[in-house]
Amino acid sequence: MKTSHKLIFGDSEDMREVEGHSVHLVVTSPPYFNAPFDYPDLFDSYEAYLEKMRKVARELKRVVALGRVVCIVCDDTLIEGRKYPVVADLTKIYIGEGFIYRDKIIWVKPEGYIRISRRSGVILQHPYPMYFYPDNIQETILIFQNGKFDYNSIDKATREGSRIDVTEYQRQKWYLTTWAITNVLPLQNRLERGITAFPDEIAYRLIKLFSHVGETVLDPFMGSGTTNKVARLLQRNSIGYEIDLELMDVVKEKIASVDSGLFEDECDLEIFVRDEAKHMRTQLQEVISNRRSVAKAAKK
Numbered sequence: 001m002k003t004s005h006k007l008i009f010g011d012s013e014d015m016r017e018v019e020g021h022s023v024h025l026v027v028t029s030p031p032y033f034n035a036p037f038d039y040p041d042l043f044d045s046y047e048a049y050l051e052k053m054r055k056v057a058r059e060l061k062r063v064v065a066l067g068r069v070v071c072i073v074c075d076d077t078l079i080e081g082r083k084y085p086v087v088a089d090l091t092k093i094y095i096g097e098g099f100i101y102r103d104k105i106i107w108v109k110p111e112g113y114i115r116i117s118r119r120s121g122v123i124l125q126h127p128y129p130m131y132f133y134p135d136n137i138q139e140t141i142l143i144f145q146n147g148k149f150d151y152n153s154i155d156k157a158t159r160e161g162s163r164i165d166v167t168e169y170q171r172q173k174w175y176l177t178t179w180a181i182t183n184v185l186p187l188q189n190r191l192e193r194g195i196t197a198f199p200d201e202i203a204y205r206l207i208k209l210f211s212h213v214g215e216t217v218l219d220p221f222m223g224s225g226t227t228n229k230v231a232r233l234l235q236r237n238s239i240g241y242e243i244d245l246e247l248m249d250v251v252k253e254k255i256a257s258v259d260s261g262l263f264e265d266e267c268d269l270e271i272f273v274r275d276e277a278k279h280m281r282t283q284l285q286e287v288i289s290n291r292r293s294v295a296k297a298a299k300k
């Protein structure tokens with residue numbers, strides 16, 4: 001099936017290119033609030049971050065079709081020993097904007113791939129009460145719904161064409177509230193270098209579970225374009241918003257990577273660049289690498 005993909009480089013607090021109630025599913029992962037090794041000092045304050053998230057939620061309420069679902073991969077952020085309750089605050093924001101809180105899935109990563117700090121070591125040095133700081137191997141997938149879904153609104157052919165493989169569903173344990181999925185590994189030459197991408201498998205499950213073939217999936221924080229790539233693979237259309245112009249080539253390459261070469265699998269790609277789009281990655285990477293050098297020097 002031929003699909004179309006619209007990539008907009010601009011701020012998703014305003015999705016003027018998207019008509020009201022025209023999106024059938026949202027799969028996204030917002031920036032991790034000022035995470036020291038991903039988005040250092042991107043937002044002026046936690047309040048400013050939450051305000052941005054609220055504006056995007058408000059736009060999503062406008063563009064998402066009635067009864068349809070918004071899935072948000074997110075996590076609390078730890079900065080200089082302080083935990084910011086992003087998961088709880090996003091839940092409140094989405095409920096406040098009129099969404100129904102439908103579910104919460106915990107994405108569990110393999111223990112061997114903890115990327116940031118191993119906080120649990122503290123108790124090995126101080127084996128006494130009050131020194132416990134667990135290592136984080138999870139993220140949360142929040143699932144909200146825009147009102148009640150009309151199951152009769154989908155014609156029989158579309159429904160059958162979107163049938164879920166129950167063998168895969170059972171074998172991979174999609175039915176649980178915990179999903180064990182390997183994160184994108186920090187290999188040197190990966191396409192997603194410098195982007196906190198989620199693995200294809202997350203988008204794959206959510207798109208299969210909450211949309212039909214030929215429908216439109218939106219990611220307001222597109223990053224490397226994982227949602228768009230998997231949407232194409234699963235014969236859905238996609239729309240993506242990304243503030244950082246430097247990611248354009250990565251997204252194009254990622255969407256092209258599922259090219260089957262078959263005429264019927266061709267896709268239309270439209271790209272729009274708005275005035276507020278920025279060049280961000282190189283600058284962020286510089287700040288991160290300076291911080292790493294300072295941290296290394298301090299250890300010596």
Ligand SMILES: C[S@@+](CC[C@H](N)C(=O)[O-])C[C@H]1O[C@@H](n2cnc3c(N)ncnc32)[C@H](O)[C@@H]1O
Nearest residue numbers: 011012029031197198221223224225226242243
């Ligand atoms: C966690 S990443 C998304 C990664 C994506 N899920 C993937 O698999 O590659 C969040 C992205 O949101 C982008 N972003 C931050 N603020 C934005 C805004 N206001 N509008 C659009 N994109 C934004 C960041 O540049 C970053 O690429």
